[in-house]
Amino acid sequence: MKIAMIGTGYVxxxxxxxxxxxxxxxTCVDQDSSKVRALRRGNIPIYEPGxxxxxxxxxxxxxxxxxxxxxxxxxxxxxxxxxxxxxQASDGRSDLRDVEAAAKQIAKAANxxxxxxxxxxxxxxxxxxxxxxxxxxxGEHTFDVVSNPEFLREGDAVNDFLDPxxxxxxxxxxxxxxxxxxxxxxxxxxxVPLVLTSLETSELIKYSANAFLATKVAxxxxxxxxxxxxxxxxxxxxxxxxxxxxxGRAFLKPGPGYGGSCFPKDTLALTVQAQEADCPVRIxxxxxxxxxxxxxRLGRRITDFCAASWGETSNVPLVGKRIAILGLAFKANxxxxxxxxxxxxxxxxxxxxxxxVGYDPAADKAITELxxxxxxxKSIEEAIKGADAAIVLTEWAEIxxxxxxxxxxxxxxxxxxxxxxxxxxxxxxQNGFYYLSLGRPHIAPV
Ligand SMILES: NC(=O)c1ccc[n+]([C@@H]2O[C@H](COP(=O)([O-])OP(=O)(O)OC[C@H]3O[C@@H](n4cnc5c(N)ncnc54)[C@H](O)[C@@H]3O)[C@@H](O)[C@H]2O)c1
Ligand SMILES: O=c1ccn([C@@H]2O[C@H](COP(=O)(O)OP(=O)(O)O[C@H]3O[C@H](CO)[C@@H](O)[C@H](O)[C@H]3O)[C@@H](O)[C@H]2O)c(=O)[nH]1
Numbered sequence: 053m054k055i056a057m058i059g060t061g062y063v064x065x066x067x068x069x070x071x072x073x074x075x076x077x078x079t080c081v082d083q084d085s086s087k088v089r090a091l092r093r094g095n096i097p098i099y100e101p102g103x104x105x106x107x108x109x110x111x112x113x114x115x116x117x118x119x120x121x122x123x124x125x126x127x128x129x130x131x132x133x134x135x136x137x138x139x140q141a142s143d144g145r146s147d148l149r150d151v152e153a154a155a156k157q158i159a160k161a162a163n164x165x166x167x168x169x170x171x172x173x174x175x176x177x178x179x180x181x182x183x184x185x186x187x188x189x190x191g192e193h194t195f196d197v198v199s200n201p202e203f204l205r206e207g208d209a210v211n212d213f214l215d216p217x218x219x220x221x222x223x224x225x226x227x228x229x230x231x232x233x234x235x236x237x238x239x240x241x242x243x244v245p246l247v248l249t250s251l252e253t254s255e256l257i258k259y260s261a262n263a264f265l266a267t268k269v270a271x272x273x274x275x276x277x278x279x280x281x282x283x284x285x286x287x288x289x290x291x292x293x294x295x296x297x298x299x300g301r302a303f304l305k306p307g308p309g310y311g312g313s314c315f316p317k318d319t320l321a322l323t324v325q326a327q328e329a330d331c332p333v334r335i336x337x338x339x340x341x342x343x344x345x346x347x348x349r350l351g352r353r354i355t356d357f358c359a360a361s362w363g364e365t366s367n368v369p370l371v372g373k374r375i376a377i378l379g380l381a382f383k384a385n386x387x388x389x390x391x392x393x394x395x396x397x398x399x400x401x402x403x404x405x406x407x408x409v410g411y412d413p414a415a416d417k418a419i420t421e422l423x424x425x426x427x428x429x430k431s432i433e434e435a436i437k438g439a440d441a442a443i444v445l446t447e448w449a450e451i452x453x454x455x456x457x458x459x460x461x462x463x464x465x466x467x468x469x470x471x472x473x474x475x476x477x478x479x480x481x482q483n484g485f486y487y488l489s490l491g492r493p494h495i496a497p498v
Contacts, residue, residue: 053235056081056125056132058154060091060118062098062209062313062388063171063202064135069103070213072110074238079125080118091118099387099414102210122154123161131231132158134182135171135202140317144324146175155182159189167231169198173258173318175325179222179251196228199251201258206312207385220247222254259325262318263336268303269310270342276306276491277349286491287473306490308393308445308471309347311382316343316391347393351400353488354469358441361467361486371405374464376435378454379446379472380412380419387414389422393445393471398426401443411435413448433462441467447474457483466497 053076057068060082068080082088087097094111096104110116119125126132136150151172158168168186170179179199186195199222204212219236223229229248236246247257276286286306294301310316319340326333359369382392389395392415398408410419411429419426429435432451436442436459444451452474460466460483468480470489480487481495488494 053077053131053231054129055079055235056122056129058122058125058132058134058158059136059150059172060084060087061135061137062100062206063204064133065091065096065098065107066100066103066204066209066213067133067135067171067202069106069110069116070210071235072113072115073106073214076115076235078110078116079129080116081120081122081125082118083120083122085120088118088120099385100209101207101385106210122157126158126161126166127163129166131167131169131235133169133171133200134158138172138174138317140320144320146173146317146321148174148178148181151178151182152185155185156189159186159191159193159195162186162190162193162195165194165196167196167198167228169200169232170255171200171202173201173262173314174199174255175259175321176252176255178255183224196223196225196231197251198223198228198232199254200232201254203258203261206388207383215242216244218245218247220249220254220257222249222251224251259318259322262315263322263333263339265303266310266315266319266343267335267339269305269307269315270339270346272304272306273309273346273490274342277346279491283493284491285493289491306473307447308350308397309343311391311393311395313382313388313390316340319343347396348400350471351397354397354401354441354443355404357469357486357488358467362440362465368405370401372407373405373440374407374409374438375401376429376439376442377408377410378432378435378442378444378451379448380410381415381446381448384446384448385414387412387418389415389418394419395422397443397445398423409435409439412446413450433459437462439463440465441469444468444470444472444474447472456480456485460484 055076055078057064057080060080068078072078090097134154136154138146141147179197183197201220221232279286290304293299294304319336323337377394380394382388402408409427409429411432416428466484467486473489477492477495481497484497486497
């Protein structure tokens with residue numbers, strides 16, 4: 053089938069390239085001409101494992117092209133996807149301006165009837181609104197609007213797209229449902245369940261899935277704090293509950309709180325939608341609160357633990373101390389720093405007088421755009437050298453594999469705060485480190 057993908061960001065590029073891989077012909081459109089130029093030269097603007105190969109092969113087979121010319125792409129294709137951003141507006145709502153603008157552009161460019169598929173994450177009722185915009189600006193042409201939310205995770209995006217747990221499709225017409233069945237027919241041999249439903253249900257499935265997963269993360273973080281307070285062990289607790297099939301083991305790893313471009317904005321947007329519908333989602337509201345409380349509480353714990361480990365009694369213990377932050381991306385295997393723990397912790401410690409140096413294998417460029425003043429190191433060793441403490445924020449394999457005994461003498465003071473529970477508490481103590489992790493017993497260095 054012939055597809056135009058409006059928006060070539062994380063979702064548009066992965067979806068476009070993967071739809072091309074399974075046999076469709078895809079034109080990826082973006083208004084950012086530098087992005088399109090880079091893609092035409094074969095440069096992938098994001099760090100996403102496996103994506104470069106998929107793009108390269110699809111381009112070589114002439115199944116995937118890139119353009120800034122939306123009108124031409126719309127005219128040449130029967131199915132038009134909208135995969136533009138829906139960031140958080142200042143009032144917590146989902147900012148739908150790009151979706152609405154894209155819908156208007158599609159309508160104006162249309163030369164015949166089209167199927168318009170909303171891939172972006174949008175509140176319930178948006179697809180109907182998109183339908184009204186298309187109707188208003190599309191002249192005599194008819195448009196079938198489809199909701200087809202995306203569930204890929206950054207860092208695993210290609211695999212998630214090609215081997216999905218399910219495909220959710222919301223439609224209002226049989227014609228659109230049939231077109232979507234045909235589009236996803238290549239997944240039939242894998243027995244991927246298709247959830248065919250209404251537009252609103254499909255839109256809400258996306259928010260519910262993210263809110264539920266975010267709830268698991270916030271829950272385990274609260275349990276980790278309780279483990280700290282009671283002397284219990286979060287690793288055993290997580291396993292002990294997760295082995296119950298009704299609960300499941302996934303998304304029960306404690307950390308610095310959920311971040312990224314989706315959970316924070318989607319949980320908040322869901323609470324606003326629900327309030328507006330006079331149907332507050334109190335659990336999700338608590339999850340949002342819990343997550344922002346968690347990271348701020350961790351900020352205080354970092355300061356207290358470092359001060360105690362250094363034997364520093366001053367009321368401004370971080371002044372003049374050099375602190376290395378290991379991992380700046382919101383999670384491993386991505387360069388995305390949107391709502392990353394580093395973007396909260398680095399300014400917080402810096403405000404208390406600490407000198408911060410950050411290291412990340414992929415997020416250097418992204419963090420520089422966000423916090424231009426942050427000093428960055430080119431390697432773990434460079435970051436750690438002369439540091440009074442190292443704070444681990446991202447679970448990159450390279451960071452998990454640090455050989456701490458060889459780092460001990462590089463540091464000015466052997467203090468490690470690990471907010472991803474990557475290392476063995478006993479070994480860290482045996483290697484002479486003051487080591488704090490989440491919900492696990494603290495052992496004094498030997
Ligand atoms: N990032 C993820 O992991 C993920 C996963 C699932 C769903 N989503 C949802 O998918 C949507 C897109 O997210 P993203 O992370 O890919 O966003 P993004 O910001 O990375 O990409 C959006 C792209 O759309 C382009 N764009 C905007 N308006 C345009 C227009 N009128 N014409 C052409 N191009 C236009 C922008 O230039 C940008 O390149 C959001 O609703 C998001 O919530 C994201
Ligand atoms: O056990 C866990 C699992 C996750 N996280 C954190 O939770 C956040 C989100 O992680 P993840 O879900 O892996 O990343 P995303 O790429 O943001 O993907 C989520 O958001 C996407 C955008 O909506 C959805 O498509 C995906 O299904 C959904 O998993 C990150 O800060 C993780 O560090 C934890 O702290 N502990």
